Amino acid sequence: MEQSKQEILEADGWKIGTVADFLDLTPEESALIEIKLALSQNLRVRREKQMTQAELAKKIQSSQPRIAKAEGGDQSVSLDLLMRAMLATGATPKEIGKVIANVELI
């Protein structure tokens, strides 16, 4: 489970090559990554129930490839874009807060 999580992070370009590198992250750095991943995963679930990536992109003046990156947990996607996307799926601050609050510290 931890292994697969690391694989996901590596594939998405996070600065993690080995488990040692992973452990070199400060708790704060890890927490930020976890928060972003939680949001991106939640975004995909919410979006899939309602629309295509292209439709969501249009709603927030973005592009389909960028939504794909957001949902894929890509490193190049900011929290701001994730938040805009979440809100565009109808997520309320309460719901978003819950997603973040449920992030487990490593």
Next chain:
Amino acid sequence: MEQSKQEILEADGWKIGTVADFLDLTPEESALIEIKLALSQNLRVRREKQMTQAELAKKIQSSQPRIAKAEGGDQSVSLDLLMRAMLATGATPKEIGKVIANVELI
């Protein structure tokens, strides 16, 4: 109360000139601003109890002026920087989630 909130937003460079303009924001745009403001205000409270802006800046490889902007709710500060700063004050995902969850929709 609403008036003063608008004044704050204007002073910080948000694209809000009049109440009409303010009402032109989509609910999603408003929510994003509210979330950022809630975080910046909470950041100031947390940081003041523990350290100076310069000290916090050093912790996250930022600069004192940027922390000032973050706490001041400046438009040019990303959610990512706000989040990094919050985490550096020891805020947990649970606490951060609570701050966001408590944001009232307009």
Next chain:
DNA sequence: TGTTCTCATATCAAAAATGATATAAAATTC
């Protein structure tokens, strides 16, 4: 099988955000 729809990946110029620096203003301490 071929067509259509949806999502993923790559590239890139433009825009936004960044840290650094200088310095002013304000608050705190002496």
Next chain:
DNA sequence: GAATTTTATATCATTTTTGATATGAGAACA
């Protein structure tokens, strides 16, 4: 009330993030 510390504001070159575009991969379905 002077000195010191802390915070705010302004500018700027660099980096990061962005939307756009092109295109590939895959699934769904005819």
